[in-house]
Amino acid sequence: MYKVLVVDDSAFMRQLIKSILEQTGRFSVMVAQTPLIALDRVRKFKFDVITIDYEMPYMNGVELIKKIKEITDSKILMISAYTHPGAHTTFEALSAGAFDYILKPSGEDEIKEFKYELIKKVTAACEEYKKIRSKETLEEIKGRKILLEESLIERAKSAKVVGIGISTGGPPVLEKMFKSLKSDFPLPILVVQHMPPNFTKAFAERLAFITSKCIKEAEDNEEVKPGCIYIAKGGYHLAVEERQGKLYTRVLDLEKIKSHKPSADILFSSIAEACEKDAIGIIMTGMGSDGSDGILEMRKKGAITIAQNEKTCVVFGMPKAAIEIDAIEFVMSPEEIVELLNMI
Structure with missing residues (x-):
């Protein structure tokens, strides 16, 4: 079973992501409501994938990504806002080492698409984390x-x-x-x-x-x-x-x-x-x-x-x-x- 850490200061988003992933039966999910708690979790446990929101207390998502990368090689997914400013911060996250991003749903009508993208991208990130890189081919x-x-x-x-x-x-x-x-x-x-x-x-x-x-x-x-x-x-x-x-x-x-x-x-x-x-x-x-x-x-x-x-x-x-x-x-x-x- 893959291990995932969800970092988000929104109780709704933490529960939404946790329930979507756990319902598949393939993921064990732990949550953290602040970056400081997340860093403590990362030091104590090994995760295949970590999902991170951008706007959080104490430090933003990009700063958190950089600190996590100093501790672990876990794959990181950014939970991004569907806006022009959100796009710019997403590219900063990708440059800082995020594996990919998922667009945050802005309403109930977008939950279905969010669920599909979340499962697909978290699964892909887990598989890449576990995969042993092959040697160069001829x-x-x-x-x-x-x-x-x-x-x-x-x-x-x-x-x-x-x-x-x-x-x-x-x-x-x-x-x-x-x-x-x-x-x-x-x-x-x-x-x-x-x-x-x-x-x-x-x-x-x-x-x-x-x-x-x-x-x-x-x-x-x-x-x-x-x-x-x-x-x-x-x-x-x-x-x-x-x-x-x-x-x-x-x-x-x-x-x-x-x-x-x-x-x-x-x-x-x-x-x-x-x-x-x-x-x-x-x-x-x-x-x-x-x-x-x-x-x-x-x-x-x-x-x-x-x-x-x-x-x-x-x-x-x-x-x-x-x-x-x-x-x-x-x-x-x-x-x-x-x-x-x-x-x-």
Whole structure:
């Protein structure tokens, strides 16, 4: 049975989270109403997962995360407010070491969705905490060596666009990658990061501030500019289309794909259609299988397709799903991916 600590100064939220998790029969739950009590619990007991609210007495959630990380390697989930300011604090929590976040329900009509997300993400965090990282595979080593081959670099230089699909564990990885990307990087990058409305605009603003690069939430029907990074808008799909030799974004209000909106499958599929072999598709850390079908279309068109390696993923689900259907040509770490991009 997995052990979970719930840290929240709201008696209602403590009881709600505790009852949801315990009803599954898979979790043993302990609670703490203040950060000071939480730190005492963490010193005395071992937890697989700790859920933390942001606004609490004595210290906020981000400060608590940093102190917990000094004591234990337990996975931490942030309970986030569904607001623009809430988004900014969530990204601070992820940078401080949180595994993922869950949106706090603002009314009874959102309890069902909260229950689904809570069980899914706490389970995933527990499984990742227990999992022993495997050694590097020959495929990963092959991916590292092939970076030096001129044929791959030449293929990358002919690309018109880079597409990235990413989910759990994504924000800190993208921050590091975009900071390391050379200032004169010539290609546009389109990113599907699974996030709700309100969060994607805040995320784009944060990335632009941290990296000093052209990064924005994608708008419909805008010409895709060289060197700019476009973040898919939460609650909408992002696609790209070619018109008279130029690429344009499309922001689409369609049904969810594999429970996601935005969906990496939609983005990758549109890139395959618009750019054929002249593109790079990258699928990175995240739960589930979003992006696998779309990036397979890209590979069939001759595009370069890359998956993040298991060792560096917070959750290996999305890359693994793509690898298993032979949609991936190269498996690399984020550092190796940036190394390749900086050769363009």
